[in-house]
Amino acid sequence: MDKWIGIQEFVTATKYGSFTSAAEYLGTTKSNISKKITYLETRLGVTLLHRSNRRLVLTSAGEVYFEHSAKLLKTLEQNDQLVIETQEHLSGPIVISLPPGIGESLLMEPICKFQQLHPDVTFVTNVSIQCIDLVEQPFDLAFRLSPTIDPNLIARPLRRAPYRLCASPRFIKTHSPNEIQDITRLPCLAYSDQLSPKSVAWSFKNPQNQQAFQLEINACIYSDSVTTLVQACHKHAGILFCSDFFVAKHIAEGSLVSLFEEWINNENQLWLVYPDRKSVKRRVRAFIDFVLETGFL
16 A cells, blocks of 8 residues: 555645645646545545535644645655755755845855856845744745844854944044044934834943943934945944944945944854755755855855
8 A cells, every 4th residue: 555645635735725726736637636635534544634615624633644744745855856956066046035234245245156156056135134034934044143043043153243333534524533432422323123213322341441331322314224324424424333244345445434443342243044954955055065165254
């Protein structure tokens, strides 16, 4: 007796809600779907589905069997794909979640270099401030700027970067910030994802006694985009406090100036994260190894 008969038909009919839809998806007939599921129920000795003219309703046994069978079929599909990929060159999509700002600049270099090495690999990137659920959503991996990472994900640390307090040369010449406390009286540029932002305080550490303290700032521009705030900083709008990831190039070029570095103790960690799956697609694994080994990040 073949224990596989009827499982794919049962899962497909449940997913699509009818024998007719399942038959269309699998390229067979409605009667064949019904026959296979009946065979499966007979073998198991339980009713999995209640049939009606309008819909299919899972029994309690059917719910349990569907949950595990769907996972089993997914694993089989992944195994098939792994075998196929081992026989072929790298091809297919890699879907990535990127943080704004560094997603469009820093992270594009390894992505473009890898794509040039493997022209049949395509990248689908989603740039968002939202923390995408990599387990539930169809993403292969993500780059994250965060002090902590979901323990359900595999996390590979990449580059660390200090925070920078910076302003344009013209702003500094006009406002003359001479000591750290001066920022409380000057216009500042603050990150916020709220439409009605509350007061903002930036954290620092005294270089003499290493005591941490906060300074409440007067923000003239709020944004949930650090890239937008960097542009405002270039336009002499105020002082910006953000990760070096966003401003290192501008500071090196002289278009922005780093201020009071000895008072800053904050850091950002860039992570490469991906779901803890038993079978990672070969092209995704190759890209992960490429990022870790080439030193781009």
